[in-house]
Amino acid sequence: MITGLVVELTKLTHAAVARVTGVLIVLGISLICSAMLLAVDTDDPQLAAKLGPLIDPGGWVGYLTVAIQVTGAAGLIGYGVVLSWLFSREFADGTITGLFAIPLSRRTLATAKLTVYLMWGLVTALALVLALILLGLAGGLGPIPPDAAPAIGRLLGLSILNLVIATPAAWAATVGRSVLAGIGTTLAIVVASQVSVIAGTGGWFPFAAPALWAISTGITVTPAQLALVAPVAALAITLTLRSWHHLQLDR
Template identity: 25%
Template sequence: MRSLLSMIAIESKKLSRSYVVWGMLALYLFICAIRVGEGDWSTYLGNVLFMFASVLGLVGYAALTSWTYGREYNDRTFKDLLALPVSRGKIVAGKAIASLAWCLLLTGTAFAFSLLIGMLAGISGLTGELIIYYSLRLLIIAIIQMLLCGPVILLASLSRGYLVPIAYAFTTLIVALIVGATPLGHYMPWVIPSLQYAGSEEALLPLSLGSYLIPVLTGLAGFVATWAWWRWADHK
């Protein structure tokens, strides 16, 4: 457990010094800022949530998690990492936990910034119930998006970089936009966040159990396959 915590701390420190994290945060804050003034609080926060249910989640989370794994190859530090007296499974787990924690932290920061800039813009009617309601909706969307990062980190490991997984993320975004309005969309993992966003106006968990199992299984498959790749692949 101590070695796993050490790996999480090391990866978190790497991320805190990365231009990717701070560039992502700047992008999140900018997008939240330009959406201010669009109606009342429900409209404004709904637009913020929609961005996280689509491009900010699918592409933003993918960029951060793929960089966490892919940079080891680009910076030629991969073999040095494997030489550490830590199991490869803990290395994979430490990277995953740290990167997903930062995704959640950036999302929470962006939401808090949205509340602040909305109040500065003079939008009236903000209540504690409204904050809790939209923060819970955003949390559920963020969890689904983080699960979908499983295939992303697998591609980052297989391709030994972060260009392929980012291209994959843009591809999934396009697929989600095309099939999202069709009956097939309920079975596509990348459409589930948008369906969750659209349906959560009536209930926090509006989808069927099968719809939630799809991203869970997708994420688990990606994470387990990544662990297997790092554990048994012939790294040269």
């Protein structure tokens, strides 16, 4: 297992996909929120209306609320892209045949991929929070008040939940043997989440519940609804490991 972790970690750290996606998640979301923060002092009523939480309640809480809204979709897509690449690159690069000749089982390799992905995702989530805090300070928001601490916690929690709920992309990329299959599944999840929210059933849709929980401060999503994330992720991981265990070269 340790050998598999070292190999997969080496692949990930040298992969442009992981580096670029990490930068887009961390700096992309941070810079978008910071740019909106700079536009707060405006006399344009239409622009003020679009800025939403940055105007009311404003300050750190409004800034972090906007960050949560952006992270809800952008973070999930970013995690899905990296996960899809991790589980499809062997097919794209033609190295899948070599995996049948090494002493490590394919299930162990898949477990190593998931572990490395979670490690990368946690680092990315923490970096995003740090970048938002630094840019918020640079943007003139001043010291972080106590009432902003829950928003920081929800932002970090949302990133971690997105990290977990993106796991169906791994199974899709394995079954489809293509990075597009995984990314397509991730985009379908994002679209379905938006539809469920519009329909008023987002709390019971595990892929939409984390973002709703983070945005609404937990009011519109119950613990039971949020807990549905766990069995969905567990099922996706189980199917992924099973697919790698039964992987064949004749298709």
